[in-house]
Amino acid sequence: MVQDLAQSGQDLTWNDFDDYPYEDIGSGLYIRNYKIDEDYHVSVGGASIEKKPLYIYLVKANGEKIDIRHDDMEQFMLK
Template sequence: MNKKTFLGIAALLAVMVILSAYGHKLERGSDNVISLHKLHTLAQKGEQLTWSDFENYPFEDIGSGLYIRKYEVEGGSHLLLSGGNINLAPMSINLVKTSGERIDIRYEEIRG
């Protein structure tokens, strides 16, 4: 295989990987943020909430030593799920409002 053919195949593979990742985002639709309605629905599960309840939403991994996932919430707030093992229940599921107020949605009512 000559150098031009190799480079062409490599470029094609790179484009396919990029399009595959982009296509995965499109499959999730407009679920880039968790709506307040959906958050209220999830909060009703209380202590039964798990990491998998949030698997359809994109997150930012901000943990170091612990799993801490940050999810964007409608209205500018964000949700932080934290724990030592994603196969166990999260240790906390905190809604962080734009005011800085934090509430664990499993135990406290989501207002506003």
């Protein structure tokens, strides 16, 4: 899922995540967490779902994160 989405880079929108279940954790902002497994989740956040997200993070269980739109996801997962 994440690797396929990451290939779209800066073109990713909220709509790209429509087919995936999420937990809405935002308060004042739209923040949606998409669980991948016990070790990772994707966090998408922004001021409006009508605009592109401000961030799309791949987050490790320990809290480390990268933005999948432009950071090296493979290197991140190897750490």
